[in-house]
Amino acid sequence: MTFRADRPFRVSDALLAGRSRASIDSRRFQMPFHGIRMPLDRSDLVGRCHAYSLRMRADAAFTSVTAASLWGIPLPSYVDSENLHVSVPHGAPRPRSRGVSGSERLPDVPVTHHLGVRVLSPVATWASLARYLGVGDLVAAGDFLLGAERRAALAEVDELRAVASRRERGAPRLRVAVGHVRVGSRSRPESLSRVLFVESGLPEPSLNHALPELGVFIDLAWEAARFGYEYQGGHHLDAAQHAADVRRQERIHDVGWLLMEATKFDLFDAPLMTVGRVRSRLESRGVRTRRINPPTWAFPRR
Numbered sequence: 001m002t003f004r005a006d007r008p009f010r011v012s013d014a015l016l017a018g019r020s021r022a023s024i025d026s027r028r029f030q031m032p033f034h035g036i037r038m039p040l041d042r043s044d045l046v047g048r049c050h051a052y053s054l055r056m057r058a059d060a061a062f063t064s065v066t067a068a069s070l071w072g073i074p075l076p077s078y079v080d081s082e083n084l085h086v087s088v089p090h091g092a093p094r095p096r097s098r099g100v101s102g103s104e105r106l107p108d109v110p111v112t113h114h115l116g117v118r119v120l121s122p123v124a125t126w127a128s129l130a131r132y133l134g135v136g137d138l139v140a141a142g143d144f145l146l147g148a149e150r151r152a153a154l155a156e157v158d159e160l161r162a163v164a165s166r167r168e169r170g171a172p173r174l175r176v177a178v179g180h181v182r183v184g185s186r187s188r189p190e191s192l193s194r195v196l197f198v199e200s201g202l203p204e205p206s207l208n209h210a211l212p213e214l215g216v217f218i219d220l221a222w223e224a225a226r227f228g229y230e231y232q233g234g235h236h237l238d239a240a241q242h243a244a245d246v247r248r249q250e251r252i253h254d255v256g257w258l259l260m261e262a263t264k265f266d267l268f269d270a271p272l273m274t275v276g277r278v279r280s281r282l283e284s285r286g287v288r289t290r291r292i293n294p295p296t297w298a299f300p301r302r
Contacts, residue, residue: 005029008038008051033097045069049117052084052100060095061111061118063087063103064132067125070115071154073141074188077302079132087120087128103131106168122154127163130170135177135297140191142181149186149208149217157181176297184208189231189267190219192300193274196267197229199298200275201290202282205229214251218259225285226257229278231267258285268300 003009003017005028012035014024029037032051042050049062049070061067066085068075075081086095087105094102105128110121120128122145129141142160147153160181164174180198184207185191197220198204209221209228218228232245245261252259260281266274279289 006039008032008036008042008047008054010054011035011037032099046115046117048084048099049115052086052097053117055097056086056095056118057088057092059092060086060088061105061120063105063120063125064128067120068129068141070117070119071122071125071145073125073129073144075141076133076137076188123159123163126155126160127166127168127170127174130168130173133173134301135173135180136192136195136300137188138173138177139180139195140185140188142177143183143185143191144188146181146183146185148184151186153183157183173297182207186219187231187233189233189264189300193229193231193262193267194220196271196294196298196300197275197278199292199294200272200279201292202275202279203287203289211252211255211257213255216248216252218252218257222282222287225282225287227281227285227287228252228257228259230259230261232261232263264302268302271299 003013011024014037024037028039030040030043031037032048033055036051036054038047038051049066062070062085064085065075065079065081069081080101083099083101085101085103087103088094089107090104092104094104096102109124111118112121126141126145129138133141145153145155145160146157160178164171164178180195185194186208190207194205203222205220205222208217208219209223210217219231220229249259258281260277262274282289
């Protein structure tokens with residue numbers, strides 16, 4: 001392999017290229033894995049994956065949490081995202097490097113190349129996440145793969161159903177999750193909110209409902225009640241964004257819609273209170289709801 005100091009490299013390749021041991025071991029480079037060096041500015045996930053690829057088995061591939069991050073799938077904070085998750089075909093020796101979590105996979109699990117490294121396909125990645133994610137987050141991951149406005153789909157729902165029907169570890173959770181995945185969710189909190197509401201007995205909302213007369217979209221909407229729910233992420237704390245949000249909400253109210261806004265506290269710390277607020281607004285506008293205690297898996301986790 002041609003040696004380049006601006007990307008991860010093998011120490012052996014650098015020595016063959018005439019670099020001195022002192023320069024290789026200088027503070028310009030870090031040692032992510034034995035026998036590997038990489039520039040300090042390449043320490044992001046993709047850089048670490050490229051570095052490990054230099055010593056990874058030819059039949060190995062990044063899987064589960066790492067594969068999900070490479071595909072852009074949103075993940076909760078409770079999963080192990082520090083280690084690189086690498087799988088090998090069943091029966092092959094599992095990787096045991098520092099900073100690497102090794103596992104086995106079935107021989108027919110599809111592997112592809114993405115961002116310059118070997119990684120499970122999007123659908124296989126979703127299936128591999130069942131070992132680490134609860135049902136709610138599997139729904140959010142599935143929603144991401146099905147695509148939304150301005151985000152191309154990476155999978156079809158039939159593909160998710162097919163992989164969920166297999167007898168693999170985590171399949172029961174996949175089978176529950178696949179019944180809740182939907183096209184059109186633009187964020188993990190939107191997906192988690194929708195699942196919580198539906199499992200609490202509220203009618204299923206439409207996703208990113210358009211109000212053409214205003215040129216806006218509402219995260220979750222119950223059109224019959226002309227009521228919408230918006231999850232406000234951290235970027236909405238910006239003063240200019242907040243001012244724009246206030247003006248937007250007033251315009252929505254002016255055309256007869258009621259809009260409720262929620263934050264991470266409402267969703268993650270007070271989910272039942274948030275369900276109650278949504279239920280109250282729906283019922284005040286003539287929509288009947290059922291009162292159901294949601295299953296444990298429907299409660300959002302950070």
